[in-house]
Amino acid sequence: PRPDTFSTTDVRGPTHDAPVGRPRLSIVVPTYCEAENVAPTITAIDAALTGISWEIIFVDDDSPDGTVETVRSFGEHDGRVRVIRRIGRRGLAGAVIEGMLASAADTVAVIDADLQHDEKLLPKMLENIEADQADLVIATRYAQSGAADAGFSKLRQNASTFATRLTNLLLRTNVSDPMSGFFMIRRDAIDKIAPNLTTGGFKLLLDILASAPAGLKIAEVPYQFRPRQLGKSKLDALVIADFLGLLLSKLSGNSISPRFFLFAFVGATGLVVHLATLRAALTTTHIPFNAAQLAAAFVAMTSNFFLNNALTFRDRRLTGIGAFKGLLSFYLVCSVGTLANVGVAELIYLRDASWWRAGIAGALMAAVFNYAVSSMLTWRK
Numbered sequence: 001p002r003p004d005t006f007s008t009t010d011v012r013g014p015t016h017d018a019p020v021g022r023p024r025l026s027i028v029v030p031t032y033c034e035a036e037n038v039a040p041t042i043t044a045i046d047a048a049l050t051g052i053s054w055e056i057i058f059v060d061d062d063s064p065d066g067t068v069e070t071v072r073s074f075g076e077h078d079g080r081v082r083v084i085r086r087i088g089r090r091g092l093a094g095a096v097i098e099g100m101l102a103s104a105a106d107t108v109a110v111i112d113a114d115l116q117h118d119e120k121l122l123p124k125m126l127e128n129i130e131a132d133q134a135d136l137v138i139a140t141r142y143a144q145s146g147a148a149d150a151g152f153s154k155l156r157q158n159a160s161t162f163a164t165r166l167t168n169l170l171l172r173t174n175v176s177d178p179m180s181g182f183f184m185i186r187r188d189a190i191d192k193i194a195p196n197l198t199t200g201g202f203k204l205l206l207d208i209l210a211s212a213p214a215g216l217k218i219a220e221v222p223y224q225f226r227p228r229q230l231g232k233s234k235l236d237a238l239v240i241a242d243f244l245g246l247l248l249s250k251l252s253g254n255s256i257s258p259r260f261f262l263f264a265f266v267g268a269t270g271l272v273v274h275l276a277t278l279r280a281a282l283t284t285t286h287i288p289f290n291a292a293q294l295a296a297a298f299v300a301m302t303s304n305f306f307l308n309n310a311l312t313f314r315d316r317r318l319t320g321i322g323a324f325k326g327l328l329s330f331y332l333v334c335s336v337g338t339l340a341n342v343g344v345a346e347l348i349y350l351r352d353a354s355w356w357r358a359g360i361a362g363a364l365m366a367a368v369f370n371y372a373v374s375s376m377l378t379w380r381k
């Protein structure tokens with residue numbers, strides 16, 4: 001281990017000079033609305049790291065609750081604490097990646113700001129890396145004595161177990177908690193992997209595992225996941241959908257974005273809505289088929305719009321008058337997409353004479369077109 005370059009005791013107070021040299025450990029703490037948790041988190045980490053020089057980088061997505069100001073006022077007397085304020089962006093993975101890339105030490109840890117992760121594990125994790133036993137250490141809620149899960153609902157536990165099995169199966173990994181938000185990694189490994197990471201989602205570790213070069217040494221240390229004391233969780237059911245999108249995207253070798261899979265999934269629900277509406281209209285009214293088909297198309301487009309707004313593009317969610325304009329532009333995009341669908345299907349049918357190959361090609365064409373254009377027009381950044 002390297003000698004510490006700056007004092008780790010008695011550092012608070014206006015007389016403390018900015019640290020010289022690099023710390024031994026950088027800790028990245030993503031935050032969204034965690035103002036009340038900032039001080040307890042810093043204090044806990046500081047106490048856990050006696051004898052180890054550190055820096056803490058908070059990465060905040062412009063929380064309205066004053067998280068940034070709280071960290072800054074701390075940083076005024078302690079140069080080891082700083083905050084990156086991100087504007088116009090939301091997303092845990094992206095925030096953590098930015099924090100890691102801004103870190104100074106050779107080793108970087110990621111830990112949540114709500115004290116659910118056990119910070120007392122940090123020295124042991126660091127030891128693992130510095131002794132060259134691992135390049136990536138995952139603090140896991142499941143291995144051996146790491147009893148899961150005081151902090152999780154039954155539903156979250158089941159979903160989590162299912163997701164873990166699926167991940168290990170598909171990525172051919174064997175880690176007990178690939179969804180952990182608490183881990184430590186060599187800085188140079190992150191520099192290499194960073195360009196392949198997806199910034200949108202919640203599951204950064206999963207993404208790191210999928211993108212990791214062969215030969216990356218992985219170790220696990222168990223811990224007890226604690227219940228949240230203050231504030232509330234930002235994870236919801238939609239995160240499961242994100243997770244599936246990310247997994248499929250990785251399986252496609254990064255060539256298809258996770259967002260496209262969500263869009264395609266919504267499209268598939270639209271087909272069901274369309275057929276159900278068509279059937280209902282034909283059986284309960286006497287309107288002609290054409291009119292029923294048109295009505296069904298509008299109902300399906302409308303439901304697709306709101307689902308995409310709530311799921312696929314929820315980081316750019318449209319509200320109020322914006323949602324109304326968005327809906328109109330979505331109708332327009334989908335209408336052109338339908339023309340493209342029919343055109344492409346016709347072309348293929350003329351050459352190939354297979355109705356289903358032509359049908360699938362047309363539908364794919366429409367999906368790609370609707371996705372590309374609606375993400376530029378309806379949900380433009």
Ligand code: GDD
Pocket residue numbers: 029030031032033034059060061090091092095111112113114116179180181182202203232233234235
């Ligand atoms: N910058 C930023 N942007 N931070 C965010 C965002 C965001 O969009 N969303 C959440 N965070 C921060 C929270 O403020 C918190 O510090 C941390 O990310 C985790 O969010 P929680 O809302 O507390 O998530 P959780 O407790 O349900 O789940 C966490 O722990 C699990 C177990 O380790 C996450 O880390 C999961 O990924 C993890 O599986």
Ligand code: MN
Pocket residue numbers: 112114116228233
């Ligand atoms: Mn939490």
